[in-house]
Every structure is written in C-alpha cells, then in structure tokens.
Amino acid sequence: MQNIFRNIFLIHKHFIVFVPILIFIGINFIYNDIYYGLLMFPLFILSCLLSHKNDEFRLISYIFLFISLGMIAMLTRNYIKPELTNLSKGIYNITGVVEKFSYGNKKHRVIIHKIDGYTGKIQLSTNKVFNVGDKIKTKAFVFPPSKPIIKGAFDFSKYARYKQIIGYGKILQVDIIQKKKDIKLVNKITNYLYKNIPSETASVASALITGNRSGIDKQNLNNLRVSGLAHLLAISGLHIGLVIGSVYFLLRFLLIILFFNHTTKYSIKNICGIASLIVAFLYAGLADYPIPTIRAFIMAFIVIFALLFNRQVLNIRSVALVASFISVIMPESIYSPSFHLSFIAVFSLVGFFQIYKVKMKGIKGFFTGVIMSSLIVQIVTSPFIIYHFGMFSLYSVIANVIAIPLMTFFIAPFLLLSVFEMIIFGTPLFIKISAIGLNILLHWAEFITNLDYSSFYLPKFSVYGLIIFLMMILTFVIAKLEKNKFLLRLSSLLLIVGIIISIIPNNKPLIFVVNKNTILIKDGNHYVVNKKISSFLSNAVYRQTGLRFKNDKICNSETCKVKGVIITNNKKYKCNQNAKIVIAPNTLIKSCHIPSIDITDMYTNRRGYQINKDYTISVNN
Numbered sequence: 144m145q146n147i148f149r150n151i152f153l154i155h156k157h158f159i160v161f162v163p164i165l166i167f168i169g170i171n172f173i174y175n176d177i178y179y180g181l182l183m184f185p186l187f188i189l190s191c192l193l194s195h196k197n198d199e200f201r202l203i204s205y206i207f208l209f210i211s212l213g214m215i216a217m218l219t220r221n222y223i224k225p226e227l228t229n230l231s232k233g234i235y236n237i238t239g240v241v242e243k244f245s246y247g248n249k250k251h252r253v254i255i256h257k258i259d260g261y262t263g264k265i266q267l268s269t270n271k272v273f274n275v276g277d278k279i280k281t282k283a284f285v286f287p288p289s290k291p292i293i294k295g296a297f298d299f300s301k302y303a304r305y306k307q308i309i310g311y312g313k314i315l316q317v318d319i320i321q322k323k324k325d326i327k328l329v330n331k332i333t334n335y336l337y338k339n340i341p342s343e344t345a346s347v348a349s350a351l352i353t354g355n356r357s358g359i360d361k362q363n364l365n366n367l368r369v370s371g372l373a374h375l376l377a378i379s380g381l382h383i384g385l386v387i388g389s390v391y392f393l394l395r396f397l398l399i400i401l402f403f404n405h406t407t408k409y410s411i412k413n414i415c416g417i418a419s420l421i422v423a424f425l426y427a428g429l430a431d432y433p434i435p436t437i438r439a440f441i442m443a444f445i446v447i448f449a450l451l452f453n454r455q456v457l458n459i460r461s462v463a464l465v466a467s468f469i470s471v472i473m474p475e476s477i478y479s480p481s482f483h484l485s486f487i488a489v490f491s492l493v494g495f496f497q498i499y500k501v502k503m504k505g506i507k508g509f510f511t512g513v514i515m516s517s518l519i520v521q522i523v524t525s526p527f528i529i530y531h532f533g534m535f536s537l538y539s540v541i542a543n544v545i546a547i548p549l550m551t552f553f554i555a556p557f558l559l560l561s562v563f564e565m566i567i568f569g570t571p572l573f574i575k576i577s578a579i580g581l582n583i584l585l586h587w588a589e590f591i592t593n594l595d596y597s598s599f600y601l602p603k604f605s606v607y608g609l610i611i612f613l614m615m616i617l618t619f620v621i622a623k624l625e626k627n628k629f630l631l632r633l634s635s636l637l638l639i640v641g642i643i644i645s646i647i648p649n650n651k652p653l654i655f656v657v658n659k660n661t662i663l664i665k666d667g668n669h670y671v672v673n674k675k676i677s678s679f680l681s682n683a684v685y686r687q688t689g690l691r692f693k694n695d696k697i698c699n700s701e702t703c704k705v706k707g708v709i710i711t712n713n714k715k716y717k718c719n720q721n722a723k724i725v726i727a728p729n730t731l732i733k734s735c736h737i738p739s740i741d742i743t744d745m746y747t748n749r750r751g752y753q754i755n756k757d758y759t760i761s762v763n764n
Contacts, residue, residue: 156625159464166213170214172214174301180210191204226304230310234282236282237285241276246358251272252266283315302475333353344585347376351558354429372588377436377481378427378435385551386422387419390422391416412451416450434469442462461493488524491620517539530609533602538597554577603686618633622634654754656754657680661673664708707723708758709724709726716732727740
C-alpha cells in the first residue's frame with residue numbers, strides 16, 4: 144500500500160497538469176447551482192492549517208485551493224454577466240445598433256445591441272445586408288433562448304446568458320435609421336471575398352480568415368465534419384503560426400536590408416518577435432477571439448518570449464497553464480466542445496513530442512509528422528467527439544495527410560497574402576489563387592465522405608466515462624515522462640474502465656417529452672412517437688440516448704393511455720382517468736392532482752423533460 148501511495152505521489156511533480164480539472168470542478172459547482180460546493184472554502188482553510196505537518200496535507204490544500212479558485216471565477220463571471228430577463232415568444236418592434244453581422248448561405252445573421260427599452264442583445268436572421276454600427280428599426284418575430292432539446296443535450300439558454308443574448312428570431316420588416324459609413328475591417332474582408340470568388344469557396348475563405356462559418360453550405364460543412372477536416376476551419380495554431388512566422392521573417396528580412404549597419408546594435412530578433420505577436424493578436428480579433436484562437440495565441444506568446452530569452456518552455460505544463468488561465472477568465476468556456484478538443488489535442492501532441500523527442504526534418508519528416516500527429520489526435524479526441532457529436536470519422540488520418548499540406552503550403556499563405564493585397568492594392572489576384580486550393584479541399588472532403596464506412600454515428604455515453612478517458616490520457620503522459628510502470632498500468636486500467644462505461648447502455652426511461660409536442664414511449668422492443676418526428680430531432684435523440692424508434696403513432700384519438708401515461712389534446716380534460724402522469728401537448732390542464740406537463744410548460748419554459756422509469760419528471764430548470 145505504501146508503494147502505491149509513493150507512485151501516486153509522483154503525480155505531485157506534474158500537479159499543474161491536473162489544475163484545469165480542479166478548476167472545472169469548482170466552476171461546475173456554481174454553474175449548476177450545487178451550493179454544497181461552498182464547503183470547499185472552509186476545507187481549504189482547514190487543510191492550510193494542517194499543511195505544516197506533512198506534504199500530503201499541503202497537496203490537499205492545493206486541491207481545495209484550485210477548486211475554490213474555479214468557484215470564485217464562476218461567481219465573478221456571474222456578477223459581471225448577470226442573468227437577464229429573456230423575451231417571451233412574440234412579435235416585437237426593435238430599435239438598436241448592429242453589433243455583429245455574419246453572411247449566411249441562405250440567411251444572414253445579425254446581432255443587435257443598445258436596444259431601446261431592453262437590456263441585452265437579440266440575434267436575428269435576415270435577407271438584408273448590414274454594416275456594423277448601423278442603427279436599424281425592425282419588426283421581428285422573437286423567441287427566448289431554448290433549453291436543451293432533450294435532457295442532457297447542449298443548453299443554448301446558458302450559452303446565450305454569457306453572450307447577453309435575450310432572444311433569437313427573424314426580421315419581418317426593417318428600416319435603416321442611420322447608416323454607418325465606416326465599415327468594420329472584418330465586413331470589408333467578407334465583402335471582398337464574396338465579390339471576387341464563388342460563394343461556395345468564399346464562405347470557407349471567410350471561415351478561415353474571420354472565423355465565421357455561417358455561410359458554408361450545409362453539405363460542404365457536413366463533408367468537412369465527416370471527413371475529419373472540420374478542425375481546419377478553426378482559427379488555431381496553424382493560422383496563428385503562419386501569421387507569426389510570415390510577419391517575423393518578412394520583417395526581419397526588411398530590417399536587415401534597410402538597417403544592416405545597425406543589426407548588431409539593436410536586437411532585430413526581439414523587435415520582430417514582438418511585432419509578430421502584435422499582428423497575431425490583431426488577426427485573432429478578426430475572429431472575435433474564439434477559444435482555439437486564444438489558446439493558440441497564448442501558446443505562441445509563451446514560445447516567442449521563451450525564444451527571446453533563449454529558453455525552451457513548450458511542454459505539457461505550459462499547455463495546462465494556458466487551459467487554467469482561460470478557465471479562470473472565461474469559466475463558461477469549459478463546457479464548449481472546442482475547449483475540450485483544442486486542449487486535449489494540443490496536450491497529446493506536445494506530450495508525445497516531449498516523451499519521444501521526435502525531430503522531423505525535410506519533406507519526409509513533415510509528412511511523417513502529419514501522419515503521426517493526425518493519428519494521435521484522432522485517437523485521443525475520439526471519445527470527446529463521440530461524446531459531443533455522436534460521430535466517429537474512420538478515414539480522418541488519410542484525409543489530413545492531403546489536406547494539411549494543402550492548407551499549410553497553398554491555401555493559408557495565399558489567403559494571408561490576399562488580406563494584405565486587399566488592404567494595400569484592392570486587387571483579387573491572391574484570393575483567386577487560394578480559391579483553387581479551397582475547391583480541391585472541398586472536393587477532397589466530399590470524396591472521403593462518400594467512401595464506404597467513412598463515419599459511424601454512436602450514442603452519447605456517460606460524462607463519467609469522458610472524465611475517466613481524460614484522466615487516462617493525463618496519467619499515461621506522466622507515466623511515460625516518469626518511466627513509471629505503476630502509473631502506466633493505472634492508465635491502462637482507466638482506459639478499460641472508460642471503454643466499459645462508454646459501451647454500457649444508458650438507463651433509458653419509458654417516456655421522453657422531447658419538445659413542445661413530441662412524446663416518445665417504449666412499446667415492446669422499440670420506441671413509438673405520438674406524431675411524425677423530424678430527422679434532426681431523431682438524430683438528436685439517438686446521439687443523447689441511443690434510442691432508435693419507429694414513426695408509429697401511439698395516439699390516433701384525442702385522448703389515449705399508454706403504460707399508465709395519459710396523452711391528451713382534449714381542452715376539457717379533467718384528469719378523471721386513473722393514470723400516473725398526464726401529458727397535454729396542446730391543452731391547458733387545470734385540475735390535475737397527479738404530475739402533468741401541459742402547453743403552458745412547453746411553450747413558456749421551453750424545457751427538456753424526461754419521465755423516468757418510476758414516472759418521476761426530470762426537468763432542465
């Protein structure tokens with residue numbers, strides 16, 4: 144037993160790797176209103192008082208410290224971004240200023256702020272084109288941010304809360320009261336792209352430069368996801384690295400030519416490094432600083448400053464430090480799939496190259512690195528992709544072997560040059576060249592997608608399985624760094640446990656209330672539904688629960704009873720039948736003494752309901 148504790152205590156050397164998880168635990172307490180988590184504060188104080196006795200108590204005090212830090216971060220975020228009153232469903236006259244405008248494939252998207260009479264922002268779809276800063280008056284159909292489509296699915300209402308969005312909808316009529324003459328740079332770039340190249344490639348170019356994916360055709364976006372190439376659309380390490388590298392070497396070359404006699408007097412390397420970071424920061428601003436971009440910029444910041452002082456700091460600890468920093472300043476981001484995928488991929492790659500100290504040289508080394516990196520990323524991110532999206536891409540390694548060199552050596556450099564060309568000359572030469580590469584990328588994604596067994600859809604597994612997979616990856620990397628056989632066996636055990644948890648069927652209830660008027664009930668060996676269900680809803684239910692069902696109607700009459708559940712549209716229904724629960728999708732229930740869900744619940748609360756095997760109702764509040 145003592146030997147086991149000695150081996151586990153080796154993790155103490157790499158304690159910072161587990162800090163983001165501890166911060167997440169603290170954030171989760173406040174985010175989900177689990178107030179007994181506040182006990183962490185007195186426990187932290189108690190462990191601090193005992194920390195002088197031995198190292199174990201000191202380690203425990205660190206654990207409670209970072210859990211408490213996560214709670215403080217979330218409490219602070221809630222104070223800075225208070226919960227606003229959402230708009231109820233209806234038609235509104237809205238007067239406000241355009242904060243953000245994004246081109247779409249069929250509909251564009253506009254976010255309005257500084258709204259007369261309301262606190263918060265409203266996101267609307269429209270056929271009109273606006274400039275950021277335009278003051279508009281519009282009549283719009285608006286509804287509140289929706290709760291999860293089913294219990295456990297992504298909660299758009301909490302996402303909207305931290306974006307300060309109080310309603311979504313579409314514009315019915317609009318007048319521009321005051322036109323903004325100075326167009327924001329990001330809109331100028333988007334207009335420039337759509338003007339000079341076909342919309343199919345312009346939408347992808349816009350995603351790569353500005354981070355706006357809304358204009359990408361659904362089929363193209365699906366092809367990129369299924370083929371495992373959707374990560375190329377995120378403005379992350381590849382894009383930030385190209386910007387920093389291009390600016391650094393171009394500026395250094397110019398300074399050496401122009402000021403050759405002063406190169407020994409001034410540190411050209413430091414000047415170019417700092418200048419490249421400034422340009423990269425401004426470039427990240429084009430995409431409105433999404434999580435992968437922030438992560439990539441901070442990592443680049445650390446690397447550049449390490450190079451300036453002749454230090455090497457790119458290791459798993461620096462990745463964990465960046466993850467901790469982002470968790471503290473934007474605590475709600477830890478629930479984002481991009482946060483999970485971005486950091487686990489980078490952590491695994493940095494850990495692999497830190498363990499094996501692999502050096503890739505030449506063209507052969509580059510392609511070897513692409514294959515190895517793609518394989519590592521596919522393996523470690525698979526549980527997270529399955530958990531969030533219910534999909535596994537079989538040929539993503541093959542797809543990336545072609546796509547990454549194409550993006551690195553052709554598409555991204557010409558896109559970068561096209562931005563400078565637009566700002567300086569206004570000509571479309573480089574963007575038209577990059578469009579050729581974008582066309583090849585889209586056709587390659589389509590080819591991979593159309594291959595047999597290109598992807599598999601799998602049901603979502605327990606969040607505990609995801610946590611165990613994460614702990615397995617962290618433990619495996621530390622075991623390899625420390626060359627510790629015990630930790631290596633522990634990581635293998637965690638992998639087996641994670642796989643078992645992920646393949647165990649979910650505890651499926653007998654009944655689901657999926658949305659405002661769709662109910663699923665188990666009848667024999669399959670689930671039936673009270674009305675026709677859309678393919679989107681069908682896929683959402685399957686990914687969250689693993690349920691497959693037939694579109695058989697269970698209610699052909701106004702009122703029916705199935706498995707002790709009454710389903711009714713009778714407006715005069717008075718609960719006079721013996722049942723365990725009543726569901727009334729289009730009826731107001733007034734006189735029930737048993738659990739019931741009616742039209743008021745479904746329309747005003749927009750909740751995801753789940754009726755469990757004991758006929759209790761689970762609700763996403």
